[in-house]
Amino acid sequence: MATQESSSDGIVDLRSDTVTLPTEAMLARVQRAPLGDDGREGDPTVRALEAHGAALIGKEAALFVPSGTMGNLLAMLAHAERGADVFADSGAHLLNSELGSVVTIAGLLPKPMPGRRGAMDEMALADTIRSSERPGLIAMETTHNGAGGAVLPLAHMMRIHALGQSHGIPVHLDGARLFNAAVALGVPAAAIAVHADSVMVCLSKGLSAPVGSLLCGSSDFITRARALRKLVGGTMRQSGVVAAAGLVALETMLARLSEDHAAAKRLAAALSWLDPTLADPDHVQTNILRIDVSASARDAAAWAESVKRHGILVQASGPAQLRLVTHRHIDAAAVDRTIAAFAAVAR
Numbered sequence: 001m002a003t004q005e006s007s008s009d010g011i012v013d014l015r016s017d018t019v020t021l022p023t024e025a026m027l028a029r030v031q032r033a034p035l036g037d038d039g040r041e042g043d044p045t046v047r048a049l050e051a052h053g054a055a056l057i058g059k060e061a062a063l064f065v066p067s068g069t070m071g072n073l074l075a076m077l078a079h080a081e082r083g084a085d086v087f088a089d090s091g092a093h094l095l096n097s098e099l100g101s102v103v104t105i106a107g108l109l110p111k112p113m114p115g116r117r118g119a120m121d122e123m124a125l126a127d128t129i130r131s132s133e134r135p136g137l138i139a140m141e142t143t144h145n146g147a148g149g150a151v152l153p154l155a156h157m158m159r160i161h162a163l164g165q166s167h168g169i170p171v172h173l174d175g176a177r178l179f180n181a182a183v184a185l186g187v188p189a190a191a192i193a194v195h196a197d198s199v200m201v202c203l204s205k206g207l208s209a210p211v212g213s214l215l216c217g218s219s220d221f222i223t224r225a226r227a228l229r230k231l232v233g234g235t236m237r238q239s240g241v242v243a244a245a246g247l248v249a250l251e252t253m254l255a256r257l258s259e260d261h262a263a264a265k266r267l268a269a270a271l272s273w274l275d276p277t278l279a280d281p282d283h284v285q286t287n288i289l290r291i292d293v294s295a296s297a298r299d300a301a302a303w304a305e306s307v308k309r310h311g312i313l314v315q316a317s318g319p320a321q322l323r324l325v326t327h328r329h330i331d332a333a334a335v336d337r338t339i340a341a342f343a344a345v346a347r
């Protein structure tokens with residue numbers, strides 16, 4: 001089975017950390033995982049993953065779900081009534097890439113908030129909540145994908161949570177890359193998760209598990225979410241096959257995320273040296289780098305096509321923006337090759 005411990009295939013794939021392949025240790029654990037029917041009496045490996053994840057994130061319970069999108073959807077369904085408002089930063093993944101499920105499945109009305117580097121404007125949020133007829137849910141995101149992997153300050157998260165509590169509005173955290181935020185802040189993940197009632201974390205991004213996310217929260221909340229998971233067709237069977245890899249991800253892959261952050265920082269520094277309008281290394285806190293090509297002669301699609309000819313894959317995420325994401329397969333040589341490709345195209 002394919003695993004990849006370095007970028008040896010000649011292609012440097014910076015499109016996303018979701019391209020990471022499972023490690024040898026994950027595949028070995030899969031082979032000896034005890035299995036059962038998750039929709040009947042339960043799969044023991046899934047149960048172990050849920051217990052481990054809940055403890056790590058500091059919540060009473062967790063639910064294994066196939067994707068981050070399903071985790072966020074179940075949070076909305078379990079927290080809020082149809083027709084209620086969901087407040088989130090205007091650049092949030094939830095209100096952009098997941099808008100379809102917000103509106104059509106959860107039936108919530110998106111209230112996009114202005115913000116700075118992923119952090120909602122607190123005054124604007126308080127005002128919007130006051131004028132809302134049906135406040136339903138506040139959603140935060142850390143690290144913030146659209147804001148280039150920005151980490152929400154803990155004091156900000158604490159105030160947002162307090163605001164929600166003062167109005168009786170639950171707070172959900174899209175923590176697809178929660179462990180990147182924890183590593184960047186130098187705190188346990190639970191010290192971030194404490195500022196939300198529910199948290200979704202992805203195992204399939206920088207942590208390299210092949211499939212899956214965890215939704216975490218109180219026991220009551222997870223009981224509701226488990227029933228809703230069945231409703232949307234997310235109950236799996238011998239899902240210990242993938243949960244085993246997720247367990248190894250949580251046990252072994254957290255601390256190494258700092259290597260991805262260092263690689264992103266080095267890339268940003270080199271690109272800003274090439275052209276200061278491209279990137280600001282001071283804004284790179286984790287493993288996502290957003291590059292602004294508006295001052296160059298090419299649009300983002302042309303940049304992506306040009307660096308691809310050098311074997312470098314990046315994502316055009318707007319007419320003038322590229323997204324580069326570092327991960328386990330981006331070693332020092334891959335960073336060097338990326339810098340050389342950008343230098344060659346810029347010339």
Ligand SMILES: Cc1ncc(COP(=O)(O)O)c(C=O)c1O
Nearest residue numbers: 067068069070093145174176202
């Ligand atoms: C911030 C954020 N939330 C949620 C998701 C959705 O995760 P999935 O692709 O597993 O559905 C992503 C995926 O990139 C993400 O970046």
